[in-house]
Amino acid sequence: MYMKRFFQLLLVALVAISCTSQPRVKYVFYFIGDGMGINQVMGTEQYNKATGNGPETINFAHFPVRNFITTVSGNSLVTDSAAGGTALATGVKTYNGAIGVDMDTVAVSSLTEWAKASGFGTAVITSVGINHATPGCFVAHTTRRQNYEDISTQYVNSSVDFAAGAGFIMNRRSQRTPAEFEQMAADNGISIFRGPDFQAVAQASGRVLCLSGKEEQDLPYAIDWQEGDTRLSDFVQAGIEYMERNFGKKGFFMMVEGGKIDYAGHSNDAAACFQELTDMANSIDLALEFLTRHPKETLILVTADHETGGLMLGAGRYEIHPELLAGQKLSIVGVAKRFGEAFFPEDKPYKTPSWEDVKAFAKEYLGLWDTVEVSQTDEAKLKDTYEKTFGKGGNKTQGVVNLYSVNPQLVYDAFEVLDRAAGYRFSYGSHSGSPVGLYVTGAGSEAFIPVKDNAQIAPIIASLAGYKR
DSSP states (O other): OHHHHHHHHHHHHHHHHHHHHSOOOOEEEEEEETTOOHHHHHHHHHHHHHHOSSOSSOGGGGOSEEEEEBOOOSSOSSOOHHHHHHHHHHSOOOOTTOBSBOTTSOBOOOHHHHHHHTTOEEEEEESSOTTSHHHHTTTOOBSOTTOHHHHHHHHHTSOOSEEEESOOOOOTTOSSOHHHHHHHHHHTTOEEEESSOOGGGGGOOSOEEEEOSSSOSSOOOGGGOOTTOOOHHHHHHHHHHHHHHHHTTTOEEEEEEETHHHHHHHTTOHHHHHHHHHHHHHHHHHHHHHHHHSTTTEEEEEEOSOEESOEEEOSSSSOOOGGGGGGOOSOHHHHHHHHHHHHSOTTSOOOOOOHHHHHHHHHHHHOBTTTBOOOHHHHHHHHHHHHHHHSTTOOTTOEEEOSSOEEEHHHHHHHHHHHHHHTEEESOSSEEOOOEEEEEEETTGGGGTTOOBGGGHHHHHHHHHTOOO
């Protein structure tokens, strides 16, 4: 017992010595893959190698410092994004649903506040809503993550220099619209730019807010991209150019969230998950290029707030076939939309599709009955769902509800058949308590070797960068 305590204290002392002996870190890039478990990272490399949809080696997975960390919240062994984000932003554990407050609902300061108080530039970037849980933890303090108006108001009144996201999220209880908060931001002197072209941002001074060029609460899945869509890397490129021009001498702190890795996990969509993770890695490439220009002053960290979906690499057999996912053309949300357009067109008289029509649809968008063999058992299950949907007395509106979407039961079942055929299964459509990875490179990265829990990260960043807490 005493020896264990001795070694714990020794580790703390070694970290402190390491932090104080390092040259001060001027530039911090803090990437958070929402819902990104270890299996998601490994699965992405397998998927990319088999399909050619991205680099075979995911950049951060091979950083010199790699560790496993726990994500428990203050009141549960399974955290949500609010409590997980608060721990990553402040170093303080709190209850699920809390944004920037402790277990007693008292506000706790965050890395962005520490950095700004110390004269550094600050940036908060996400692929989802700017007032969603994870970015919210870096700009606000509120007792419930659903307090979207409160988070939005606090962001507008904060001192964050650069912010980027799809837009402002509102819910059914909201009294104001996203447009009203955009106007509030403009009235507060925040310059607003709309994507996907952010070239003018580099010349901007004062506070900046970058938004998607479309009315949306989150950016499209990478697998669904169309011409004119804004990407996470567009935000990050604009952010780096703005921060380097305005805060290149003093330094800056930048948090970037790959938010839709989590959405894909909630939807049990393996291919969309892997492409989202690759998309975040593309943004990390931009930070790595910055590191090559400032190698002694730049720190890059990549981690997750939790794992989503309980993704299993292996579906009952001792084999995985990621190449079978190559036939998936869209995310489950994208396929569900096409499903509705094909079989429930608003501008045409309704006509019940045949079973062969549905099979042809699954072949076109998922590769089922084409590149993916469908067993008699699976075909019988899908046909049964077809009958329950389109047959006499069927429920044409039945769907599977997850945190961020509602998808037709038939589409959901088809995705389950595809993922299982490829060797991937999700144990459920929610968060798990599994450890996640911590990947670090750049100046001071060795200080994170002893880290075992997400609440340990923020204080070390502050110490390395010299932020006043």
